[in-house]
Amino acid sequence: MTVADRIISLDRVTKSFGKAGSKAGYVAVDNLDLGVERGQLLALLGKTGCGKSTIFNMIAGLTEPTSGTVRVDGRNPFREFDSFRGKIAIVFQGDRLLPWRTAVQNVELGLEMLDMPAGPRGNTALRWLDTLGLRGHEQDYPHALSGGMRQRVSIARAFATDADILLCDEPFSALDEMTARALRAAFVQLVRDNGKTAVFITHSINEALEIGDRLVVLKRPATIAIDIPVAAATPATEREAIRCRIQDVLAA
């Protein structure tokens, strides 16, 4: 992968919190180099507290690195925050739906930020709710939806803006396995069909293997331990070998 192919690029990125050297201070990300190609679905795997969410926040432009550079589509997502309006969409760990908005109004949120007129905005939101199997629940408030349905609404909200880059922070971790599996399949299909670039953070090896076409395993403090491509056609024996290798790294 050449630098030119990268839509997301982290070069020697370090992020520390608190005063360096103090007891309260710690390094969350240490001299990390990571690039994501356009159209790639990268699964970022690591144990809790290994700095996955810090990387996520830096790519999203919500946090600035202490040193090094983060570039998304050639620009700094923190300094040029507003210029990424409609370019990056996020699916969070919780559904984070606005309780005072109906399902369709929640999906419309990102489109409102893009100044889309009400008519097309509503149609787009309804189309995405339909795609995610929520026809008939458009006017329901979040409290009247189940956890799986709420997470579907939040996925619809992210896809509705037609952003080039999708960032997902363990979006299915709070759901039961059956629902999570169904949503994972729907999510991968949507990413592929719409040609998105996605960074998918997870702490589940199975989920990472199921979703990613590239898998990066992080060890503390957020340095790369494993970086391997995982094609859908990868034979089961090879997948099992990858799983064992990941387990060894995480256990260490």
Added chain:
Amino acid sequence: MTMPEAARPEPAGRSMMIGPRGLFYVLPFVVLAGLWQIGSLFFPPFLFPSLVDVFRRCIDILTSWSQLSDVLATVGRILAGLAGAFIVGAALAVSMFRSRAVNDFLSPMLTLFQGIPALSWVVFAIIWFHGIEPRIFFIMVMTTLPAFTFQVLGALQGMSRDLMEMVMSFRPTRTKLFRTMIIPAILPDILTAWKVNLGNASRVVVVAELVGATGGVGYELLQQQQLFDMAGALAWTLQLVFFVLIAQSVLTQIENFAFRYRAASERSL
């Protein structure tokens, strides 16, 4: 799968309960009125006037423009004072929320203001201002400003960080952030603040008018006191009570409409 517990309509049995509940709500007032009426049979009218007399005086006030205009003047003063205090308080709360230095500077000052009795503000206003309306407006604003500011500040500080981060991830303009996130998130606390301050303001306005005005419910109460007219004093007091009840019920209607998204549990606290 939906959650039927949250969305299910009220059971039929509950609507049947409204009758007895309503009765229980009205009962204390009926008992109080009855005791007063009995008292009026044994005491002279300047101590315990008959409720019929009080009712007649209420009708007089409502049907005579010169008297009704006094009620409306008081209502206008309450609303203007509350609106002024809310606008200034909300602006202060936003600046305190955005800047810790501003918060550290203004917080003790507002706490100090809270400790100053309403009557002291009345005296200050009489010394500082010439006109009646500026005096009363100043008193109303100064007595309700700290509560509005702290309540709006509390609402801003209590906003969900997760939801705020989610909305920020869409990179909203400042106006859109206010419209889509901040206003709906703090609205419940703002309405509660209005309800609380409405009661406070209706008490303060009477004191302000009693001392520093030539019209309004407070001024009329002073006249009734000088005439030893208890029926008149009660009738004028009731005008203010009616206004507070009407205003509270309007705010409740707004609440019911604005917060229809809230889940209703069948099992109450």
